[in-house]
Amino acid sequence: MTSRDLPHPGILRYTAFSTDPAGGNPAGVVLDATGLDDAAQLAIAAELGYSETAFLTAPPEGLGGEPGRAFTVRYFSPQAEVPFCGHATIATAIAFAERHGPGDLLLATRAGTVPVTVTEEGGALRATLTSVEPAVLDAAAADVTEVLAALGWRASDLDPAAAPRIAFAGARHLVLTAATRSRLADLAYDFDRLTALMRALDLTTVQLVWRESETVFHVRDPFPVGGVVEDPATGAAAAAFGAYARELGLVAPDAVLTLHQGADMGRPGELTVTLRTDDTRVRVSGAGVRIPENG
The missing domain is CATH 3.10.310.10 (Diaminopimelate Epimerase; Chain A, domain 1)
Structure with missing residues (x-):
């Protein structure tokens, strides 16, 4: 699949839990999904064919977090929305950090609020998410x-x-x-x-x-x-x-x-x-x- 095939110009492709693009788990990432409804998000996830694609939009009122680093995130598999996806969260955080620098993110998911921290170690980015109450x-x-x-x-x-x-x-x-x-x-x-x-x-x-x-x-x-x-x-x-x-x-x-x-x-x-x-x-x-x- 090339960028010309992608159904949305803002789609990014990252792998999580590996520094090798051929390893880990691939995820789609849309850092600005404003204007994409459920059907469009599902269509993008289905077209990519990865296990999940993450879509960021503006945070809900009262979420908190650093301005510009707090978002609502939704995750779609090729067939359905899922409440939370760890590898797509890691991929999203690293994609964001490459463009805006390491640091903290606060994500409002369907499962609850998930803080994520991105650090740079030896020239590579590494993300850590903190789960909701297990x-x-x-x-x-x-x-x-x-x-x-x-x-x-x-x-x-x-x-x-x-x-x-x-x-x-x-x-x-x-x-x-x-x-x-x-x-x-x-x-x-x-x-x-x-x-x-x-x-x-x-x-x-x-x-x-x-x-x-x-x-x-x-x-x-x-x-x-x-x-x-x-x-x-x-x-x-x-x-x-x-x-x-x-x-x-x-x-x-x-x-x-x-x-x-x-x-x-x-x-x-x-x-x-x-x-x-x-x-x-x-x-x-x-x-x-x-x-x-x-x-």
């Missing part, structure tokens, strides 16, 4: 059984030390922890069957996790409800996973976790999840870079 909920046994059937997994494929849960940090994700790396690597699922259950449970993705070490995890995120087989690097799910890992006592209360995602798709990315005892919200950090027009 929650971790029980997952019904029947629902877990149905998800496993859709994935083609057995109950014995799960890590018995980490029970399935629904985790929220802006969007709902069912977290399933695989017992082995090979189980995580072998992903082939019933698209329609998983879509139906995810819609019934209001899930954005199913986050599949394998633990490499105390603080290092590998993750994958089927995203059929967005019209995408798999999301390459999922910031919202990373935030939800941070809340899940803390709730289940899998990590220390103060912890910095590294999540590797996308390698099985040929788009490796790295997400940093920070948990703090002085704040129940979860921080997700990553790099980002613009995708060339011929990329």
